[in-house]
Amino acid sequence: MYDILIKNGEIIDGSGKASYCAQIGIKDGYIREISANIVCGAREIIDAKGYIVSPGFIDIDSHSDFSLYANPKAESKIRQGITTELVGNGGRTLGPVNKERLEDLKFYTSSYVQNKKEPNYWTWKSQMEFINILKERGIAVNIASLVGYGSIRVAVMGFDKRKPTTYEMDKMKYLLEEELKKGAFGMSLGLDNSPDSLATIDELVEMAKVVKKYGGIVAIHMREEGNYLFESINEALEIGRRAGVKLQISHLKAAHPQNWGKVKDAIRIINRAKQDGMDVDYDVYPYTAYESVLSDVLPTWIRQLGPEKMVKYLKEDHIRKKVIEDMLDLNSDWGNPMLGSSWDMIRVVSMKEPKNKKYEGMNIQDIAEDLNLTPQEAVIKLLIEEEGVIKIIFFAMLESDLIEVMKQSMAIFCTDGLAVAPYGDYENVKVHPRYYGAFPRILGRYVREKKILALEDAINKMTLLPAIKMNLKDRGLLEVGYKADITIFDKEKIIDRATFDDPHQYPLGVKWVIVNGQVVIRDGEHTGLLPGEIILRR
Numbered sequence: 001m002y003d004i005l006i007k008n009g010e011i012i013d014g015s016g017k018a019s020y021c022a023q024i025g026i027k028d029g030y031i032r033e034i035s036a037n038i039v040c041g042a043r044e045i046i047d048a049k050g051y052i053v054s055p056g057f058i059d060i061d062s063h064s065d066f067s068l069y070a071n072p073k074a075e076s077k078i079r080q081g082i083t084t085e086l087v088g089n090g091g092r093t094l095g096p097v098n099k100e101r102l103e104d105l106k107f108y109t110s111s112y113v114q115n116k117k118e119p120n121y122w123t124w125k126s127q128m129e130f131i132n133i134l135k136e137r138g139i140a141v142n143i144a145s146l147v148g149y150g151s152i153r154v155a156v157m158g159f160d161k162r163k164p165t166t167y168e169m170d171k172m173k174y175l176l177e178e179e180l181k182k183g184a185f186g187m188s189l190g191l192d193n194s195p196d197s198l199a200t201i202d203e204l205v206e207m208a209k210v211v212k213k214y215g216g217i218v219a220i221h222m223r224e225e226g227n228y229l230f231e232s233i234n235e236a237l238e239i240g241r242r243a244g245v246k247l248q249i250s251h252l253k254a255a256h257p258q259n260w261g262k263v264k265d266a267i268r269i270i271n272r273a274k275q276d277g278m279d280v281d282y283d284v285y286p287y288t289a290y291e292s293v294l295s296d297v298l299p300t301w302i303r304q305l306g307p308e309k310m311v312k313y314l315k316e317d318h319i320r321k322k323v324i325e326d327m328l329d330l331n332s333d334w335g336n337p338m339l340g341s342s343w344d345m346i347r348v349v350s351m352k353e354p355k356n357k358k359y360e361g362m363n364i365q366d367i368a369e370d371l372n373l374t375p376q377e378a379v380i381k382l383l384i385e386e387e388g389v390i391k392i393i394f395f396a397m398l399e400s401d402l403i404e405v406m407k408q409s410m411a412i413f414c415t416d417g418l419a420v421a422p423y424g425d426y427e428n429v430k431v432h433p434r435y436y437g438a439f440p441r442i443l444g445r446y447v448r449e450k451k452i453l454a455l456e457d458a459i460n461k462m463t464l465l466p467a468i469k470m471n472l473k474d475r476g477l478l479e480v481g482y483k484a485d486i487t488i489f490d491k492e493k494i495i496d497r498a499t500f501d502d503p504h505q506y507p508l509g510v511k512w513v514i515v516n517g518q519v520v521i522r523d524g525e526h527t528g529l530l531p532g533e534i535i536l537r538r
Contacts, residue, residue, distance in 0.1 A: 002027050002042040003517055009048025009488060013478040014055040014463035016456050024053065026484040029517035029531075034480055044519070048488050051511055052455070055463040055478050056083025056485030057439050060470070061219070061250055061283045061414035063089060065131065065145060066112035067426065069121070072530055074140040074419035079506045079526070080439040081487035082415070083515045084475060084535065086466070088127060088146035089250060089416070090221045091190025095127035095147070096175045098155040107307055108154050108195075110389045111293055112418065126175075127151070128182035131534055138530030140520050141419070142485070144470060144537070146188040146219055147179040149207060150196045159195050159306030164203065176210050183536025185470060186216030186246070189239075191223035191232070192296070194306045201238060208243030216537060217469065219248040225290075226255040226396075229262050230269065237273045240280055248469060249282035251416050252405050253290065255396040258340035263401045267408055274410065281469060283414040284405045286441045288397040289500070291349065291416070291432040294364075294390040297338060297379060299326040307388030314384050324376045341396060343368065343375040347500065348382075349391035350429045356385060361430045361501070393432055393500065403452050406442075412469065413442055413461045422504035433503045437496025440507035444495030455491060471538055484517040 004026040011034075012019045025033035025040060033040070059077065065087035068074060077085060087093075092109050102122060106113070124130040127147045134143060156171045157164060164172065176187060187207060190196045208218050218240065222232035233249070240247035249270070254262040273280050295303050295310065302310055302323055313319045327338070343365040351357050359367050359382075368378035382390060405411060417435035420426040434441075439462060447458045467476025474482045487510065494509030513521035518531040 002032065002038075002040055004044045004046060004484070004514065004519070005038060005042035006046045006048050006053055006486070006488070007038075009051050009053035011478060012052055012054045012456050012459050014459055014476055016460040016464070018456060019052070024478065024486070026514070026517050029484055031478065031480055031482050031484050034478065046488065046512055048512075050490065051488050052491050053478070053486060053488050054459045055476050056487050056513065056515065057081045057462040058084045058086070058466040058470075058476055059415050060086045060248065060412050060466040061089050061416045062087045063112060063417060064141075064143070064419040065094060065134070066109070067418040067420055068134050068139050068143070069137070070425045071419055071421050072134070072137055072139045073421070073526055073528070074532075075421035075506070075526060076417075076436045077415070077419040078140045078513055078515075078520055079510055080415075080437070081489060081510045081513055082141060082439060083485040083487065083513060084142040084144065085419070086144045086146065086185060086470060088148055088184070089188045089219055091148040091150035091188050091193065091196045093127045093146070093148035093151045093188075094130050095124055096152060096155050096179065097122065097125050101155055101158055104154045104158045105151060107389075108150060111391050126179055126182065128179050128184055135532070135534045139532035140530050141515060141532045142475075142535055143532060144185050144535040146186050146217070147176060147184045149187050149189050149199075149204070150193070152176055153195045153199070157195065159309065161198050161304055163200060169203070169206065173207065173210050176207060180211065180214040180216060180537070184216070185537045186211045186218055188219040188221070190221045191235075192221055193293070194304045197223060197304055201235060204239050205242045208239050208245045212243050212245040214537065215471070217246045217248050218243070219250055221250040225253050226259045229254055229259060229266055233266055233269050237269070237278065237280065240278055241273070246469070247278065247280040249280065251290070251414065252282040252284055253397050254401050255290065255394070256341050260398040260401055263404050267405070270410065281410040281412055283412045284402070285414055285416050285434045285438050286402065286406065286446060287432070287434050287438075288399050288402055289393050289395040289432070290397070291391065291393050294346070294348070294379060294383060294392045295388060296394075297327065297346070298323060311384055311388040314380055320380055323380065327376045345395040347393045347395070347430070349393055349431065351386060351390065353385050356382065403446070403450070406446065407452055411461055412466050413439065413458070415439070420504075427504065430500075431503050433496065433498035433500060436498035436503060436505060437507050440494045440509060441496035443489070443491065444509070448491065472535065473538070484514055486512075486514040488512040
């Protein structure tokens with residue numbers, strides 16, 4: 001007898017091939033049979049008539065390691081049909097932990113960590129130890145993890161703006177290797193922020209060679225996604241080429257009006273590297289706004305000091321004057337993101353200070369007017385008051401560029417977000433709607449409505465392609481012997497509901513989600529089960 005029998009559904013198996021009709025028998029967490037007529041009985045029968053049956057979606061660019069401790073039900077992800085997440089992206093992870101530099105790590109991760117006051121928080125020593133704590137507490141989704149290079153550098157060097165000594169370099173490689181030995185899938189770089197941005201390419205290549213040794217992935221949030229997009233892509237490719245490592249470029253885009261249209265050339269650069277034999281792909285989320293931190297609009301020289309020193313210097317009159325001069329300099333060479341953009345395109349996500357809470361969800365132009373300051377002065381004032389960390393949403397991309405990026409064969413879909421819910425730590429935070437709606441938005445807006453991709457192709461980019469990139473041998477495909485991670489949805493109704501003004505809304509159209517053979521979403525509602533596993537690198 002099977003645990004679950006799925007019948008009458010239209011199967012899209014993740015391979016990219018055309019759909020077909022069959023029944024699926026599940027037992028002990030695995031797919032045991034796929035055939036036209038299964039005669040064996042089952043403890044639960046799911047009638048999927050009128051629905052698509054696909055592999056559970058894999059989110060290859062996730063930050064849910066920061067939220068699953070408080071929200072193990074992973075509501076905003078599992079309700080999208082996501083069953084597996086690759087966390088630890090963007091250079092920031094909650095380990096490794098050096099107790100002597102713990103305050104630096106807390107500062108570095110503060111834009112993601114919300115209200116962590118439990119006495120057992122920050123007691124682990126490594127990222128993989130923390131990931132295992134999540135499993136012990138129970139999680140609704142499967143988790144694989146990268147380790148952040150920034151967190152490694154913070155553990156060894158803090159935010160020091162210099163080259164590591166030989167001892168420090170060896171220490172960083174040791175910490176990385178320990179995480180890889182424990183099953184981490186690789187390393188992530190957040191080259192857009194300090195301390196990652198302080199590293200030379202030689203330093204990054206040396207770290208990437210350690211990942212290569214273990215057959216892992218290097219995921220790179222590039223140094224710049226606007227004025228210096230091509231230079232940043234070439235830097236990422238050089239790291240991959242010199243280290244010989246598998247490369248995943250995080251959420252490819254061309255940001256800000258003066259750079260719109262550059263994605264075609266960006267794609268050509270990456271394709272040329274693939275043709276030369278490099279294992280390189282990129283991921284993309286289906287929105288024309290990105291989430292970052294407000295310090296991004298400051299000159300590079302002040303941002304690279306790290307949040308604590310940056311705030312200290314911003315309190316000095318002559319430094320503030322110089323920062324504002326550089327922000328207004330249209331010929332500056334630091335990649336001014338405001339060229340071609342306007343301050344009403346930047347929306348504040350969250351504030352810590354009670355007096356600033358009223359500004360959450362407002363744009364910088366309106367905040368500046370309320371403060372009776374220029375936008376540049378308002379930015380500096382807020383950063384000082386908020387200790388250098390303010391999360392923002394920047395409306396900076398063009399939809400036709402987004403579509404061009406999504407259509408490519410090497411594009412893998414992602415959320416670049418956290419698992420959150422309309423309750424708990426993030427309930428009052430104006431998060432990016434991609435946290436709730438990325439995958440349903442692709443299937444609803446871009447497949448059903450705009451028809452930029454066939455449904456089979458879109459599901460392939462959500463399932464088998466990321467599984468291949470991660471070297472997962474038993475997920476991402478509906479096939480006998482594979483793990484029973486399955487998403488069942490209504491292709492005519494699936495759509496995102498989360499908006500920038502009201503992000504905490506679950507999508508429509510996802511009917512059932514099965515994780516390791518257990519039903520987590522039944523008839524669109526969470527069952528409360530937490531069957532997620534920790535997936536270790538092979």
